[in-house]
Amino acid sequence: xxxxxxxxxxxxxxxxxxxxxxxxxxxxxxxxxxxxxxxxxxxxxxxxxxxxxxxxxxxxxxxxxxxxxxxxxxxxxxxxxxxxxxxxxxxxxxxxxxxxxxxxxxxxxxxxxxxxxxxxxxxxxxxxxxxxxxxxxxxxxxxxxxxxxxxxxxxxxxxxxxxxxxxxxxxxxxxxxxxxxxxxxxxxxxxxxxxxxxxxxxxxxxxxxxxxxxxxxxxxxxxxxxxxx
Amino acid sequence: xxxxxxxxxxxxxxxxxxxxxxxxxxxxxxxxxxxxxxxxxxxxxxxxxxxxxxxxxxxxxxxxxxxxxxxxxxxxxxxxxxxxxxxxxxxxxxxxxxxxxxxxxxxxxxxxxxxxxxxxxxxxxxxxxxxxxxxxxxxxxxxxxxxxxxxxxxxxxxxxxxxxxxxxxxxxxxxxxxxxxxxxxxxxxxxxxxxxxxxxxxxxxxxxxxxxxxxxxxxxxxxxxxxxxxxxxxxxxxxxxxxxxxxxxxxxxxxxxxxxxxxxxxxxxxxxxxxxxxxxxxxxxxxxxxxxxxxxxxxxxxxxxxxxxxxxxxxxxxxxxxxxxxxxxxxxxxxxx
Numbered sequence: 001x002x003x004x005x006x007x008x009x010x011x012x013x014x015x016x017x018x019x020x021x022x023x024x025x026x027x028x029x030x031x032x033x034x035x036x037x038x039x040x041x042x043x044x045x046x047x048x049x050x051x052x053x054x055x056x057x058x059x060x061x062x063x064x065x066x067x068x069x070x071x072x073x074x075x076x077x078x079x080x081x082x083x084x085x086x087x088x089x090x091x092x093x094x095x096x097x098x099x100x101x102x103x104x105x106x107x108x109x110x111x112x113x114x115x116x117x118x119x120x121x122x123x124x125x126x127x128x129x130x131x132x133x134x135x136x137x138x139x140x141x142x143x144x145x146x147x148x149x150x151x152x153x154x155x156x157x158x159x160x161x162x163x164x165x166x167x168x169x170x171x172x173x174x175x176x177x178x179x180x181x182x183x184x185x186x187x188x189x190x191x192x193x194x195x196x197x198x199x200x201x202x203x204x205x206x207x208x209x210x211x212x213x214x215x216x217x218x219x220x221x222x223x224x225x226x227x228x229x
Numbered sequence: 230x231x232x233x234x235x236x237x238x239x240x241x242x243x244x245x246x247x248x249x250x251x252x253x254x255x256x257x258x259x260x261x262x263x264x265x266x267x268x269x270x271x272x273x274x275x276x277x278x279x280x281x282x283x284x285x286x287x288x289x290x291x292x293x294x295x296x297x298x299x300x301x302x303x304x305x306x307x308x309x310x311x312x313x314x315x316x317x318x319x320x321x322x323x324x325x326x327x328x329x330x331x332x333x334x335x336x337x338x339x340x341x342x343x344x345x346x347x348x349x350x351x352x353x354x355x356x357x358x359x360x361x362x363x364x365x366x367x368x369x370x371x372x373x374x375x376x377x378x379x380x381x382x383x384x385x386x387x388x389x390x391x392x393x394x395x396x397x398x399x400x401x402x403x404x405x406x407x408x409x410x411x412x413x414x415x416x417x418x419x420x421x422x423x424x425x426x427x428x429x430x431x432x433x434x435x436x437x438x439x440x441x442x443x444x445x446x447x448x449x450x451x452x453x454x455x456x457x458x459x460x461x462x463x464x465x466x467x468x469x470x471x472x473x474x475x476x477x478x479x480x481x482x483x484x485x486x487x488x489x490x491x492x493x494x495x496x497x498x499x500x501x502x503x504x505x506x507x508x509x510x511x512x513x514x515x516x517x518x519x520x521x522x523x524x525x526x527x528x529x530x531x532x533x534x535x536x537x538x539x540x541x542x543x544x545x546x547x548x549x550x551x552x553x554x555x556x557x558x559x560x561x562x563x564x565x566x
């Protein structure tokens with residue numbers, strides 16, 4: 001079988017070429033951003049990632065010391081508190097980020113996968129947190145597990161995801177679901193780097209269009225035919 | 230393209246940015262953000278700590294609420310407790326919840342089989358050593374036909390249920406149930422109960438000694454991680470709910486998203502919890518599956534926003550984007566002048 005002269009013959013070479021083509025270094029780690037990337041709303045994306053890093057860091061310490069450590073020591077309880085508040089900050093930042101991206105219609109310009117990975121990350125983060133709540137080995141864990149089981153059992157999920165089984169929930173919480181969240185966030189960030197931050201609605205064009213039809217219009221209160229940005 | 234395809238296509242003509250770029254240090258931004266969030270988390274941890282109320286045990290439950298414990302054990306034996314009639318994934322005594330023709334709970338089957346009479350009462354009692362009277366009672370119970378066992382259990386459970394109902398309503402409870410305040414023993418003076426009073430009295434002693442906690446997590450393994458049986462048994466009783474009510478964790482108190490103390494809890498579950506507070510979900514026997522299906526559809530909707538006509542157009546119609554990109558637009562306006 002012949003190989004195109006400009007394509008490497010090895011699998012490794014082809015993967016490298018595909019990766020570099022999709023994300024050349026200047027796109028992956030640019031040292032400049034479009035001038036429109038200038039709003040406080042952009043802070044919440046990186047704040048979500050920063051919160052996730054703090055969650056993973058504090059969670060790693062908690063899991064290295066074992067699930068009972070934080071109940072018996074002040075230091076352990078302190079790290080558990082950091083873990084808890086980082087989770088609260090993570091969800092807060094992520095929800096503001098999602099709302100911000102919605103109002104920017106950030107799926108425009110071939111960025112649908114960016115939106116989908118972000119939305120799925122939010123949805124996967126919910127059971128990740130729930131498994132943490134039911135793995136706490138305290139009264140909260142007892143109560144939340146006995147309540148959550150009914151919703152999960154009602155749709156058949158309880159058959160293979162048993163919230164009253166501490167061992168299973170702990171595995172999901174410290175390994176499987178965090179891996180899914182980290183994987184999704186990584187894919188999301190790489191897609192953002194590949195496609196760039198979504199540009200603003202093209203107000204100039206819209207104003208020109210609307211100005212021709214309706215002088216004095218603000219250009220912001222309607223939708224051009226074909227939903228043109 | 231089909232009509233549906235045309236409807237779903239967003240007619241997106243967003244062009245790549247061809248304007249100016251400004252210096253931006255992504256790595257520095259990430260490091261600063263991690264530092265800021267870590268500092269904020271540490272400050273919040275120092276100021277507010279985190280909740281950690283000790284878990285309830287069956288020993289505590291049987292000592293603090295012995296009548297409730299005995300009543301629950303009697304229901305487990307009679308097969309009238311919530312767990313006994315739950316259906317899948319615990320047993321075949323019910324079909325579980327459904328929405329129209331969708332019986333997901335039933336279809337997924339019994340994956341964690343629980344026979345409440347055997348698992349919560351009879352089997353733990355078999356572990357009690359040196360008690361010939363209990364041995365005889367267990368032998369009599371197990372040798373009897375199922376209808377007789379049910380008749381004994383029901384005759385024993387009925388006055389206890391009446392006692393609990395009267396206590397809840399503030400009425401005088403029936404005198405056939407009495408509690409010894411010093412020993413914690415409970416006596417039910419009812420006829421036609423066979424060996425059940427002896428069995429339940431032994432179960433109460435076993436529970437108060439702490440032995441039942443261990444019995445219910447025991448399996449063929451030395452190490453134990455599955456607390457399904459003790460949690461289900463306890464949730465059939467009143468102790469967990471009593472504690473939960475104090476900490477505003479009941480269903481009607483938006484319980485799923487709260488946690489003990491004044492902590493934010495799982496606020497991200499607000500929409501899920503909301504449905505349980507409103508009709509028709511609130512009074513439905515199938516509330517859980519209905520709420521889960523609604524949330525499943527809404528979650529799918531969130532993922533598919535770029536394809537949903539109307540919803541995907543709102544950001545263009547409501548000019549919040551002018552606030553977000555106000556610097557950009559004012560720069561554009563300045564350049565155009």
